[in-house]
Amino acid sequence: MPLEEPLFHLPAPPLPGTDxxxxxxxDGCLLDIAERPDEVAVEAGLTETLACLRTRLGGALALVSGRPLAQLDALFxxxxxxxxxQHGLERRDARGHLLPTATLPDGFAAVEARLxxxxxxxxxxxxxxxxxxxxLHYRGAxxxxxxxxxxxxxxxxxxxPPLAAVPGKAVIELRVPGSDKGQAIAAFxxxxxxxxxIPAFAGDDVTDEDGFRRVNALQGHTILVGRRASAARWALPDPPALRRWLSEAAQALTPKGD
Ligand SMILES: [Mg+2]
Structure with missing residues (x-):
């Protein structure tokens, strides 16, 4: 729909400050989307960039993902x-402490069996x-x-209580209700x-809009990775562009001679 194209045109974000x-x-933000979730690749140097940024930001860097924590740890x-x-249903703070998680509702096992x-x-x-x-991923069907x-x-x-049905990119997720990415960011x-x-949140999918709204309300920076209608105020075109931005940020925040 070319007529709507200019609406989606957001400027690139400034580089982060130490505050x-x-x-x-x-997925679809730090990492390129793969055919199957277990086929994503972590580009060489990305882990080092994240470690550097975490140091330069005094530890204030967190992943906010639909994946379980165990998968995030394996990837990075x-x-x-x-x-x-799992959109905030599992959370680990900056000291490495796991926080209590929600219990599964009645009927969960039957739903799992049907799917x-x-x-x-x-x-x-x-x-x-x-x-x-x-x-339920249908990218292959x-x-x-x-x-x-x-x-x-x-x-x-x-x-x-009912599960929340949340559509994503070639996926429909059923989640235990009670958390979204906005609530997870607020808890951190x-x-x-x-x-x-000053909070800054980068995401690509519809489930990231909760995070964008929360961070906008806190006068933070919201970065859409991709091109579509969004509550985000800044945008980068794709995951490689986000990774370049992070790498530039890490360099800019590193004191000369370090
Ligand atoms: Mg994503």
Missing amino acids: WALFLDV APLHLAAAG ALFAERHPGMLLERKSHGLA PACETEARRLAEALAGTCE LDEPPFRGR
């Missing part, structure tokens, strides 16, 4: 970054099991999108070393 707290989504090893996993059967019967469909949710979404939405309501900002800093 920023940086919150980063992972040897780092154990402060992180919100597993559906995925089994539709080649290319992938059911990802997380400790606090289920993600795009013709099944409508059916997958309808089934997931119908099953969400069979749990007590209540704790050292994030407290009192």
Whole structure:
């Protein structure tokens, strides 16, 4: 829709100051999206850049992802970054302490079994099991999108309390209610070393909009990775551009001679 194109044109963000707290989504933002979630690659040098930024920001750097914490740790090893996993249902603070997580609702196991059967019967469909949710990926079976979404939405309501059905990029997620990325960022900002800093959040997907709204309300910086309508105030075109921005930021924040 070329007529709407200018609406999506946001300027590139300024480089962070040492008084920023940086919150980063992972898939489609820090990392390029892959055919399957277990096929993503971490570019050489990215882990070092994140470690450097964490130091320069006094520890105030956290990942805010839909992935479980265990997957984030495996991707960014040897780092154990402060992180919100599963959209904030799992959270680890900057000291490495895990925070209490929500319990699974009644009916969760039955929903999982129904979706597993559906995925089994539709080649290319992938059911990802997380400790606090289920993600039905249809990137490998795009013709099944409508059916997958309808089934997931119908099953969400069979749990007590109901699961939240949240669409993403070629995925429909069913999540234990009670957290979103905005709430996860707010929880970090209540704790050292994030407290009192200017928050900045970069994300690409619709589930990042909660984070954008929260950070905008706190007069922080919101960075959309991609081009679409968004509450974000800045934008970078794709994950490689975000990685270049982070790398420039790390260099700019490093004192000369270090
Ligand atoms: Mg993402």
